[in-house]
Amino acid sequence: MSFFQGVPVAIRGSGMYAPRKVVTNNDLSQIVDTSDEWIRERTGIQRRHIAEPGELTSTIAEKAGRAALENAGILPSELDMVIVATNSPDTLFPGVAPKVQGLLKAENAGAFDVQSGCTSGVYSIVLAVNGIASGLWKNVLVIGAEVLSPLIDWTDRNTCVLFGDGAGAMVLAPSNGNGRFISAQLKSDGTKHDQITFLGGLIENPASHETIDQKKHYVAMKGNDVFKFVNRVIPPFLKTLCEDAGMLPEGIDWWFFHQANQRIIERTAERLGINPERVFINLDEYGNTSAASVFIALSEFMKQGELLRGQKLLFTAFGAGMTYGGVIYES
Ligand code: UT7
Secondary structure, X not given: OOEOOOOOEEEEEEEEEOOOOEEEHHHHHOOOOOOHHHHHHHHOOOEEEOOOOOOOHHXXXXXXXXXXXXXXXXXXXXXXXXXXXXXXXXXXXXXXXHHHHHHHOOOOOEEEEEOEOEOHHHHHHHHHHHHHHXXXXXXXXXXXXXXXXXXXXXXXXXXXXXXXXXXXXXEEEEOOOOOEEEEEEEEEXXXXXXXXXXXXXXXXXXXXXXXXXXXOOOOEEOHHHHHHHHHHHHHHHHHHHHHHOOOOHHHOOEEEEOOOOHHHHHHHHHHHOOOHHHEOOOHHHHOEOHHHHHHHHHHHHHHHOOOOOOOEEEEEEEEOOOEEEEEEEEO
């Protein structure tokens, strides 16, 4: 059974922040052997926002967090926990979340990071919901934030066209009758841990001249293997997630897929028999913002004002690990 127990938990507010600097596909075609046509056709991405030097994950996480708190009408001092989902922390330690908690002056809150590839956002939502549902916490700020651009090899066309920087956030709190998280499933296939990696600088490959020469301080990805893994695993996973919650995929009103590749999203939607108009897509503007992607998607969707009470939302992601997961919400 994958249902949340205890106090019903609602999304009280959302927000986002994307760095101002925009890099287009044509810009990239000036630095690697690629084209606007190839990137659009194979991924759906047109632009991505890239942080300026000095603009850190904590910097943009704070901005997204403030936007979500304002949207929720909740003060930083009312927070019990700040969770940051990220794969690009400013430093290994301290984590990003304690820095953000300090910047926000959320003096009553604890803080921790969640790192589980691009699925970190979905994992952190589930942790927050359980913490609130059990009565341990009341108001939780969950932020997905990435400044991946310094970790990308800008001479590698296999990766540099895909990722973007950005942050999104949700404020979660006990439901006042409007909205509740229904169910979730978090999964992993660790036998595929070599498909998306960043190997340099830690225990396995301490930083050295060799690790730099071997380009171990950059994201590496077996893109086509990831593509095949996701196309095989994710559609049946999502079908099961819906069925376990007592519904069919067509019973979900709005789909928030990890914004990695439009072909993956469309193929998954087709296999599940979902109406494409119910699938939110903004990867054309932001690229793959990893742990931040589902938060940025929700924030932009909420600004459109299309959500009606009682509608079902499904957030899902996959990423390094290989991890994947999904969570269902009723508005
Ligand atoms: O958050 C999780 C992150 N990871 C993902 O979501 C990645 C999932 N995978 C994908 O999105 C796709 O596999 C990619 C977009 C990465 C690649 O698309 P593909 O259709 O799987 O292409 P491919 O890797 O099979 O490569 C096809 C060709 C290759 O050339 P040859 O060997 O056929 O001559 C690549 O070298 O496309 C070439 N290629 C490019 N060409 C122009 C790879 N990247 C580029 C590029 N521009 N940027």
